[in-house]
Amino acid sequence: MRNGLIVAVIVGVAAFRIFGNSGSSIDDQLVTVCNEMNKKTPYMVDQVTRLDSTVPLSGEIKYLYTLIGIKELSADQKKTIETNTRNLVKNSSDLKIFRDEGIDMTYLYRNESGKEIFEFSIKH
Numbered sequence: 001m002r003n004g005l006i007v008a009v010i011v012g013v014a015a016f017r018i019f020g021n022s023g024s025s026i027d028d029q030l031v032t033v034c035n036e037m038n039k040k041t042p043y044m045v046d047q048v049t050r051l052d053s054t055v056p057l058s059g060e061i062k063y064l065y066t067l068i069g070i071k072e073l074s075a076d077q078k079k080t081i082e083t084n085t086r087n088l089v090k091n092s093s094d095l096k097i098f099r100d101e102g103i104d105m106t107y108l109y110r111n112e113s114g115k116e117i118f119e120f121s122i123k124h
Contacts, residue, residue, distance in 0.1 A: 026101055027058055030057075030060075030061055034055060034056040041054070048068045049065055049067060050066045051063060051064070052064045059103060059104060060103065061105050061106070062107075063106070064110070066110050067109055067111055071115075072111070073117055078118050082107075085107060085120075102124045104123045104124055106119065106121040107120055107122075
């Protein structure tokens with residue numbers, strides 16, 4: 001899942017950098033970034049994870065994922081996903097602009113029937 005997540009996030013970062021110099025507010029820029037990212041969704045991050053859309057919130061981007069063929073996640077699976085994502089966000093030079101601007105990120109995972117099975121946020 002990690003490589004696909006990187007691609008999805010980099011698309012958002014690239015869009016943020018492009019629009020970041022526009023003089024508009026962070027929230028307006030997040031709307032633009034999400035609109036640009038959503039043009040590329042749904043996007044298969046890996047064999048079981050599909051990025052369905054992104055939602056701009058005040059100072060935050062919410063990523064909506066569907067897990068294909070997975071009804072539930074174990075506590076260990078949730079911990080692994082959250083830990084890997086937090087490490088990526090913390091250490092990626094591509095995401096530095098999100099950290100510097102204090103943009104929070106929320107990740108919501110649903111199963112194919114739409115049931116929410118896992119959500120976590122990274123606050124800056």
